[in-house]
Amino acid sequence: METYGKESSKENLTIHDVAKALGVSASTVSRAISGKGRIGEKTRQRVLQYIDEKSFYPNASARSLAQSKTYNIAIIMPEVKDLVDMPFFHTCMHGAEEIAQVNDYDLLIVTTDGTNIKPLERMVNNRKVDGMILTRLYREDAFVDYLKSTGIPFVAIGNSDDPDVYTVDHDNYGGCRELVGLLLSKGIRRVAYLGGGMEQTVNIKRFEGYCDGLKEAGKQVDNSIVYTDLISKVKVSKAVEEVLKTDTDCILCQDDYICDEVVHYLADKGIDIPKKMKVASCHHSKLLDNFPVTITSLKFDTMEIGRRACKTLLGIINGEKVYKNTLLDYEINLKESTKG
Amino acid sequence: METYGKESSKENLTIHDVAKALGVSASTVSRAISGKGRIGEKTRQRVLQYIDEKSFYPNASARSLAQSKTYNIAIIMPEVKDLVDMPFFHTCMHGAEEIAQVNDYDLLIVTTDGTNIKPLERMVNNRKVDGMILTRLYREDAFVDYLKSTGIPFVAIGNSDDPDVYTVDHDNYGGCRELVGLLLSKGIRRVAYLGGGMEQTVNIKRFEGYCDGLKEAGKQVDNSIVYTDLISKVKVSKAVEEVLKTDTDCILCQDDYICDEVVHYLADKGIDIPKKMKVASCHHSKLLDNFPVTITSLKFDTMEIGRRACKTLLGIINGEKVYKNTLLDYEINLKESTKG
DNA sequence: ATGATTGGTGCAAGCGATTGCGCAGGTCAG
DNA sequence: CTGACCTGCGCAATCGCTTGCACCAATCAT
Numbered sequence: 256m257e258t259y260g261k262e263s264s265k266e267n268l269t270i271h272d273v274a275k276a277l278g279v280s281a282s283t284v285s286r287a288i289s290g291k292g293r294i295g296e297k298t299r300q301r302v303l304q305y306i307d308e309k310s311f312y313p314n315a316s317a318r319s320l321a322q323s324k325t326y327n328i329a330i331i332m333p334e335v336k337d338l339v340d341m342p343f344f345h346t347c348m349h350g351a352e353e354i355a356q357v358n359d360y361d362l363l364i365v366t367t368d369g370t371n372i373k374p375l376e377r378m379v380n381n382r383k384v385d386g387m388i389l390t391r392l393y394r395e396d397a398f399v400d401y402l403k404s405t406g407i408p409f410v411a412i413g414n415s416d417d418p419d420v421y422t423v424d425h426d427n428y429g430g431c432r433e434l435v436g437l438l439l440s441k442g443i444r445r446v447a448y449l450g451g452g453m454e455q456t457v458n459i460k461r462f463e464g465y466c467d468g469l470k471e472a473g474k475q476v477d478n479s480i481v482y483t484d485l486i487s488k489v490k491v492s493k494a495v496e497e498v499l500k501t502d503t504d505c506i507l508c509q510d511d512y513i514c515d516e517v518v519h520y521l522a523d524k525g526i527d528i529p530k531k532m533k534v535a536s537c538h539h540s541k542l543l544d545n546f547p548v549t550i551t552s553l554k555f556d557t558m559e560i561g562r563r564a565c566k567t568l569l570g571i572i573n574g575e576k577v578y579k580n581t582l583l584d585y586e587i588n589l590k591e592s593t594k595g
Numbered sequence: 596m597e598t599y600g601k602e603s604s605k606e607n608l609t610i611h612d613v614a615k616a617l618g619v620s621a622s623t624v625s626r627a628i629s630g631k632g633r634i635g636e637k638t639r640q641r642v643l644q645y646i647d648e649k650s651f652y653p654n655a656s657a658r659s660l661a662q663s664k665t666y667n668i669a670i671i672m673p674e675v676k677d678l679v680d681m682p683f684f685h686t687c688m689h690g691a692e693e694i695a696q697v698n699d700y701d702l703l704i705v706t707t708d709g710t711n712i713k714p715l716e717r718m719v720n721n722r723k724v725d726g727m728i729l730t731r732l733y734r735e736d737a738f739v740d741y742l743k744s745t746g747i748p749f750v751a752i753g754n755s756d757d758p759d760v761y762t763v764d765h766d767n768y769g770g771c772r773e774l775v776g777l778l779l780s781k782g783i784r785r786v787a788y789l790g791g792g793m794e795q796t797v798n799i800k801r802f803e804g805y806c807d808g809l810k811e812a813g814k815q816v817d818n819s820i821v822y823t824d825l826i827s828k829v830k831v832s833k834a835v836e837e838v839l840k841t842d843t844d845c846i847l848c849q850d851d852y853i854c855d856e857v858v859h860y861l862a863d864k865g866i867d868i869p870k871k872m873k874v875a876s877c878h879h880s881k882l883l884d885n886f887p888v889t890i891t892s893l894k895f896d897t898m899e900i901g902r903r904a905c906k907t908l909l910g911i912i913n914g915e916k917v918y919k920n921t922l923l924d925y926e927i928n929l930k931e932s933t934k935g
Numbered sequence: 936a937t938g939a940t941t942g943g944t945g946c947a948a949g950c951g952a953t954t955g956c957g958c959a960g961g962t963c964a965g
Numbered sequence: 966c967t968g969a970c971c972t973g974c975g976c977a978a979t980c981g982c983t984t985g986c987a988c989c990a991a992t993c994a995t
Contacts, residue, residue, distance in 0.1 A: 279974080284952095286953090286954090318951080322952085
């Protein structure tokens with residue numbers, strides 16, 4: 256009796272090998288594995304047991320080709336130049352990966368600054384992924400425009416009114432608003448706002464929350480202590496310097512990048528937190544833990560946002576009904592930096 | 596004249612569509628793109644120009660299937676629970692991705708603790724990747740054993756004598772050895788060593804460097820001030836407490852995780868660095884920058900190690916000659932923490 | 936002028952799955 | 966007993982690209 260070449264070697268099995276060994280057709284094996292199509296329960300079990308024993312796994316490329324599905328998704332990350340940003344993006348990625356793995360998807364990572372769209376194009380055109388997660392969302396976002404034009408499923412982390420854009424975000428607006436209210440209710444008189452990068456929707460929402468928080472407490476937004484263009488450490492310290500000339504008693508920092516600089520600046524000048532100036536941040540990265548004084552801040556579950564983004568994406572891919580805009584809750588951490 | 600269905604729609608082109616439009620065969624198009632096989636230069640240019648105009652990209656799954664190559668590699672990451680570890684792994688990943696992208700490969704990320712091998716198996720068995728990068732290497736490494744048994748190309752970040760294992764690492768041994776020598780030459784008398792996780796090759800090398808650095812200076816390794824089992828913050832502080840009872844004047848920390856705790860502990864106890872105790876670390880993550888006192892440390896280029904790991908891996912995949920063990924250089928940063 | 940190369944191209948058989956369709960055999964109602 | 970219907974399974978086409986082989990025309994040496 257002849258042997259069938261491959262049969263003897265330790266090479267990878269194919270669905271045909273399995274079929275032959277079992278005396279059934281390849282289609283039957285395929286149906287047994289996928290569970291789709293009509294197949295007898297007994298045959299099904301027999302196949303499943305066999306492939307388990309022989310630890311057969313279907314070839315992903317072949318399956319992709321036949322199904323026009325890759326079981327890959329990509330997550331688009333910015334170049335994280337600053338340590339402050341790293342925990343957010345890394346954890347977020349981790350969360351997305353967790354969900355992907357559970358659903359037998361793989362996560363492909365793509366780092367790009369906001370301008371270079373080439374990597375995205377390659378993925379889409381080659382059909383290497385079934386969908387994408389955008390970890391950063393701009394008010395006018397070239398990536399979004401591109402992805403929309405291709406029709407590939409995607410979800411963005413951030414905020415958007417566009418009915419074609421699925422988003423997942425923390426409730427930055429609500430968080431900041433409540434935080435401001437809380438600070439004012441604790442005897443703080445004037446809260447300055449230090450922010451920047453207003454082309455990012457996340458930052459817009461935070462600022463809006465700040466404004467509405469003030470209004471709700473019957474205060475007006477005072478532009479002389481509001482900064483929304485602080486895109487460098489130097490600018491931040493300049494802003495603090497200006498704020499110090501006013502009778503402001505609290506600085507609300509848009510994020511930890513800014514908070515980091517504010518705290519350092521005040522420390523350098525020997526200005527005590529919270530005695531001389533109170534400080535709060537709209538975001539809590541673990542980095543804040545390393546400061547000499549604990550910082551009042553909003554706390555978001557960054558891993559969860561990654562998970563939700565991925566869940567939503569997979570939902571879209573699979574044609575399920577999913578929420579167009581998901582908003583995750585926040586926690587307010589009152590710490591020493593606003594005590595008094 | 597009949598039109599060919601797809602022709603009119605904006606759907607994805609195939610190599611056949613291109614062929615038909617150009618009046619050549621699909622094989623010719625394929626050869627034009629790949630540059631392999633015999634093809635006339637004029638035809639080649641004609642094809643290339645056309646696919647550029649129409650921005651045609653070959654389907655990755657089909658290509659994979661035909662070539663038995665995925666143009667994907669995976670990077671295996673630990674679950675980064677601590678902020679201290681994040682910069683290393685994240686940056687390393689980023690470096691790997693940079694090289695992958697340049698070579699038209701995609702980077703797939705897989706997070707797993709050292710024990711769960713399932714995700715690796717799935718990738719290998721499904722043939723979803725052409726190779727893997729292990730970001731952590733243990734002395735007895737189940738992942739390595741598994742990967743060796745499958746024959747899939749892989750490179751590990753760490754150190755190994757195994758002739759079958761390609762590695763990339765920083766010169767931890769050389770760095771620690773030189774650092775210890777330097778400290779001793781600057782008037783420091785006794786250097787304690789605080790480390791842990793000795794099943795990781797990286798840590799072994801650091802410790803060996805420490806030992807040989809002492810010997811080279813004519814000193815003996817004094818086990819009463821050597822700790823190699825510090826796997827929790829609590830254990831670290833206990834160790835510092837013990838060390839303080841001796842007349843040790845310098846603590847060498849295996850990594851920033853430990854250094855972090857040492858610095859905090861000393862600060863809590865009001866023990867001045869460097870006056871009462873000098874501190875150095877075998878690794879510099881950006882986190883050290885946030886300490887009140889700048890820390891003497893070894894500095895490694897973590898992005899570069901990711902790049903090199905990826906380069907080596909791609910080399911193996913493409914059957915090129917590559918170095919079996921790559922050692923990257925270090926820098927020694929002398930800072931305040933060891934001054935005096 | 937003729938036979939041996941060589942360069943350029945097309946044919947067709949893969950790669951390893953998925954899936955619409957058809958067929959055989961069994962069940963059931965009339 | 967017959968026709969309608971359902972179940973379980975196999976056939977063969979398909980997904981889109983690669984590649985060994987065969988073929989033809991042009992080129993070269995003799």
